[in-house]
Amino acid sequence: xxxxxxxxxxxxxxxxxxxxxxxxxxxxxxxxxxxxxxxxxxxxxxxxxxxxxxxxxxxxxxxxxxxxxxxxxxxxxxxxxxxxxxxxxxxxxxxxxxxxxxxxxxxxxxxxxxxxxxxxxxxxxxxxxxxxxxxxxxxxxxxxxxxxxxxxxxxxxxxxxxxxxxxxxxxxxxxxxxxxxxxxxxxxxxxxxxxxxxxxxxxxxxxxxxxxxxxxxxxxxxxxxxxxxxxxxxxxxxxxxxxxxxxxxxxxxxxxxxxxxxxxxxxxxxxxxxxxxxxxxxxxxxxxxxxxxxxxxxxxxxxxxxxxxxxxxxxxxxxxxxxxxxxxxx
Amino acid sequence: xxxxxxxxxxxxxxxxxxxxxxxxxxxxxxxxxxxxxxxxxxxxxxxxxxxxxxxxxxxxxxxxxxxxxxxxxxxxxxxxxxxxxxxxxxxxxxxxxxxxxxxxxxxxxxxxxxxxxxxxxxxxxxxxxxxxxxxxxxxxxxxxxxxxxxxxxxxxxxxxxxxxxxxxxxxxxxxxxxxxxxxxxxxxxxxxxxxxxxxxxxxxxxxxxxxxxxxxxxxxxxxxxxxxxxxxxxxxxxxxxxxxxxxxxxxxxxxxxxxxxxxxxxxxxxxxx
Numbered sequence: 044x045x046x047x048x049x050x051x052x053x054x055x056x057x058x059x060x061x062x063x064x065x066x067x068x069x070x071x072x073x074x075x076x077x078x079x080x081x082x083x084x085x086x087x088x089x090x091x092x093x094x095x096x097x098x099x100x101x102x103x104x105x106x107x108x109x110x111x112x113x114x115x116x117x118x119x120x121x122x123x124x125x126x127x128x129x130x131x132x133x134x135x136x137x138x139x140x141x142x143x144x145x146x147x148x149x150x151x152x153x154x155x156x157x158x159x160x161x162x163x164x165x166x167x168x169x170x171x172x173x174x175x176x177x178x179x180x181x182x183x184x185x186x187x188x189x190x191x192x193x194x195x196x197x198x199x200x201x202x203x204x205x206x207x208x209x210x211x212x213x214x215x216x217x218x219x220x221x222x223x224x225x226x227x228x229x230x231x232x233x234x235x236x237x238x239x240x241x242x243x244x245x246x247x248x249x250x251x252x253x254x255x256x257x258x259x260x261x262x263x264x265x266x267x268x269x270x271x272x273x274x275x276x277x278x279x280x281x282x283x284x285x286x287x288x289x290x291x292x293x294x295x296x297x298x299x300x301x302x303x304x305x306x307x308x309x310x311x312x313x314x315x316x317x318x319x320x321x322x323x324x325x326x327x328x329x330x331x332x333x334x335x336x337x338x339x340x341x342x343x344x345x346x347x348x349x350x351x352x353x354x355x356x357x358x359x360x361x362x363x364x365x366x367x368x369x370x371x372x373x
Numbered sequence: 374x375x376x377x378x379x380x381x382x383x384x385x386x387x388x389x390x391x392x393x394x395x396x397x398x399x400x401x402x403x404x405x406x407x408x409x410x411x412x413x414x415x416x417x418x419x420x421x422x423x424x425x426x427x428x429x430x431x432x433x434x435x436x437x438x439x440x441x442x443x444x445x446x447x448x449x450x451x452x453x454x455x456x457x458x459x460x461x462x463x464x465x466x467x468x469x470x471x472x473x474x475x476x477x478x479x480x481x482x483x484x485x486x487x488x489x490x491x492x493x494x495x496x497x498x499x500x501x502x503x504x505x506x507x508x509x510x511x512x513x514x515x516x517x518x519x520x521x522x523x524x525x526x527x528x529x530x531x532x533x534x535x536x537x538x539x540x541x542x543x544x545x546x547x548x549x550x551x552x553x554x555x556x557x558x559x560x561x562x563x564x565x566x567x568x569x570x571x572x573x574x575x576x577x578x579x580x581x582x583x584x585x586x587x588x589x590x591x592x593x594x595x596x597x598x599x600x601x602x603x604x605x606x607x608x609x610x611x612x613x614x615x616x617x618x619x620x621x622x623x624x625x626x627x628x629x630x631x632x633x634x635x636x637x638x639x640x641x642x643x644x645x646x
Contacts, residue, residue, distance in 0.1 A: 058490075060483055061483055061486045061487045061490060062487075062490075064483060064484060064486075064487035065487045065490065065491055068487065069491075069499065072499060072500065072503055073499060073503060075503060076502070076503040185627065185630055185631070185634075186623070186627060188630065189575070189623050189626035189627040189630060190619075190623050190626075191579050191582050191583065191598075191619065191622055191623075191626075192583075193582075193583055193586050193601070194582075194601055194615070194619035194622065194623075197601065197605060197608065197615050197616075197619070198615075198616060198619070200608070201608055201612045201616075205608065205609055205612075302489070302490065302491065302492040302493065303492065303493070303494075305492040305494075305495070306492040306493060306494025306495060307494070309494060309495065309498070309587075310494075310583045310586065310587065313586075313587060324495055324498055325498070325587055328498055328499075328502040328589070331502075336498075336499055336502070339495065340491055340492075340495050340496070340499065343491065343492050343495055344487075344490045344491050347490040347491075347492070348490055351490075
């Protein structure tokens with residue numbers, strides 16, 4: 044499919060200047076901080092003399108001018124090298140590669156769950172706007188939408204892990220359980236239940252509201268009226284006519300929420316002690332590790348770009364009118 | 374407008390809650406005199422057991438009620454200041470981009486894109502870690518992730534107004550372009566931006582709570598997020614320490630959404646007529 048490939052390439056090329064703005068902006072922001080990773084490192088090892096500090100700064104290139112370091116960083120990034128974490132004393136790329144799968148599982152499950160149940164409940168609520176079940180679901184979703192995810196996580200942990208002891212309180216798997224294969228997967232899944240629920244709830248509420256709004260709008264359109272007039276049952280119209288068209292804004296919403304979900308995973312991973320990508324941001328702040336924090340922000344931005352590209356492709360597939368920038372409504 | 378709102382039950386509930394919250398925030402020093410971070414009694418008194426300390430005390434013997442009251446002040450301040458900064462910056466950038474057009478527009482919108490692909494929470498985290506956790510820094514940090522919405526909305530509005538007759542006549546009378554932008558066009562770009570401002574206020578309050586929960590809030594004031602984090606150590610023995618401030622957060626955010634949504638509905642209904 045050369046047309047599709049061209050579209051993907053064009054979009055990726057368009058995102059390069061934007062990512063460049065992100066890198067330069069974040070670099071300058073983090074650079075303006077007083078104190079650097081060498082200071083934090085020296086504190087952590089109980090102090091050192093000026094010569095050691097000098098030597099460490101020279102080794103990490105921290106003794107050069109801002110512009111020289113910015114160019115050095117850009118050159119590194121262009122070669123795909125995310126740099127060296129001073130706090131963890133390891134290459135950042137390896138650390139992120141190790142942490143990212145946990146976060147992707149967390150975010151992926153939360154998204155899938157929120158999308159599936161949010162859209163289903165949105166159809167139920169939007170089938171008869173103003174009915175008792177609609178009022179219940181709409182009111183409930185507004186409440187859920189207002190709950191801070193980290194607090195929800197704590198409440199879920201108190202109820203299901205501390206009181207009922209159904210699920211583990213924290214971590215991503217039982218330490219040193221020695222489990223492999225399916226047993227290990229089941230263990231990880233058990234650990235993910237509460238974090239996924241805490242992270243996904245707010246999006247479930249959001250998807251429910253967007254789906255319901257789309258359904259309400261569809262009921263005012265001629266095609267639903269025509270279908271009803273032809274004698275099609277109301278559930279069929281709801282599912283095959285109204286919901287189908289209401290789905291598109293929901294898919295768009297997936298892309299719009301990608302950035303906020305990465306932010307949410309930072310807090311949720313901290314609540315549940317999951318060694319993931321989001322918690323790296325917090326560790327970088329605690330360790331004054333500017334290169335690590337910058338790498339986390341940059342990788343997040345790339346993930347958001349990728350999510351939006353995927354969403355655009357999905358929208359083009361769902362609605363042929365959105366013909367990859369040519370024709371259509373544009 | 375007020376009368377139309379008062380007819381809606383959800384607006385009445387939300388409005389009453391919101392008024393209560395703002396009143397508590399404004400009157401915090403009178404309602405709960407003294408330092409809310411000072412020791413008020415024995416540590417870990419459960420709620421509803423001591424009439425002098427109705428909601429009990431935390432691990433260090435600080436009054437939970439005093440914390441709630443003063444925390445309301447922090448949340449309201451953060452919500453209002455962040456939204457003001459976000460709306461002001463967003464409208465300035467959006468109006469400039471829409472009015473200038475060409476390369477300026479292109480450049481400014483790429484900056485908006487850049488801010489939109491970076492998770493706002495990470496940006497706030499980075500900004501607070503660089504500038505130090507004071508209330509104003511936290512408010513600005515949150516605004517950094519919230520100004521792009523107002524910028525896009527006001528740019529779109531300005532683009533549609535740029536060629537309007539009244540702008541052309543202002544040009545003909547020799548008005549400076551900046552004056553036209555600020556005095557003629559910006560006021561008309563305000564309504565769509567204000568319509569989303571309730572979402573910005575609510576989001577700012579939630580983001581501040583999350584930052585404080587991670588220990589990146591202003592350590593010199595009481596915050597609900599900080600109280601939740603503090604109570605986390607006693608989650609097994611005294612879960613109420615975390616649960617009560619969280620309920621205050623939920624009530625606050627719900628009331629803002631209820632009022633914001635009702636106002637939006639009333640405005641949309643008017644436009645339709």
